[in-house]
Amino acid sequence: MAYHYPNAVLMIFCKAPVAGHVKTRLSGALTPDQCVEVHTELSLRTLDLATQSKLCPVQLWCSPSIEQPFFSSIATRYNLPLRQQQGHHLGERMHHAFCSVLNSYRHALIIGCDCPSLTRADLLTALTALTEGNEIILAPAEDGGYVMIGLSQPHAELFDDIPWGTPQVLAKTRDRIKQHNFQHAETKEQWDVDTPADLLRYYALKQT
Numbered sequence: 001m002a003y004h005y006p007n008a009v010l011m012i013f014c015k016a017p018v019a020g021h022v023k024t025r026l027s028g029a030l031t032p033d034q035c036v037e038v039h040t041e042l043s044l045r046t047l048d049l050a051t052q053s054k055l056c057p058v059q060l061w062c063s064p065s066i067e068q069p070f071f072s073s074i075a076t077r078y079n080l081p082l083r084q085q086q087g088h089h090l091g092e093r094m095h096h097a098f099c100s101v102l103n104s105y106r107h108a109l110i111i112g113c114d115c116p117s118l119t120r121a122d123l124l125t126a127l128t129a130l131t132e133g134n135e136i137i138l139a140p141a142e143d144g145g146y147v148m149i150g151l152s153q154p155h156a157e158l159f160d161d162i163p164w165g166t167p168q169v170l171a172k173t174r175d176r177i178k179q180h181n182f183q184h185a186e187t188k189e190q191w192d193v194d195t196p197a198d199l200l201r202y203y204a205l206k207q208t
Contacts (some may be wrong), residue, residue, distance in 0.1 A: 091159030136184035
């Protein structure tokens with residue numbers, strides 16, 4: 001396949017759709033099985049976006065185990081390589097993933113599976129920013145985190161001692177970037193599906 005950026009890779013971080021372990025913040029409004037359905041739908045939407053954009057090669061990084069049947073079916077459906085997430089927290093897992101791929105690719109992006117506001121244009125903006133010399137690209141999220149990060153070489157300091165899962169993630173990451181004088185760029189602000197209000201917003205988006 002001819003890619004626009006063959007020297008870059010897009011890594012999708014995805015959890016296996018196991019009841020009680022995905023979209024738990026929706027559990028007040030949905031049953032565990034319904035949470036699984038939402039997670040699966042969002043994951044497939046993300047995979048459709050990534051693969052149909054044809055911007056660069058795509059990999060699926062799996063948690064907790066690459067052996068989950070869901071991941072095997074995804075690998076077949078989308079013809080994607082599967083990789084195992086490794087690390088005790090999200091920062092370690094992302095740093096490990098970047099270290100693993102940046103020996104083979106010049107640039108790399110990580111996205112999650114629950115951000116319906118991301119578009120092909122956002123992915124293109126991120127890849128272009130990296131190829132133009134930015135060391136880091138971020139897609140800030142309305143909740144104080146980020147939904148995408150891109151690097152051209154590993155930077156452990158971006159992932160160490162960050163309060164993952166809190167509204168301080170983006171601010172702390174920007175502080176690290178400023179502290180180390182990294183050249184960076186950002187896409188427009190995004191939103192992901194964590195709360196019942198986010199889910200309603202997603203359903204409204206689907207109607208447009």
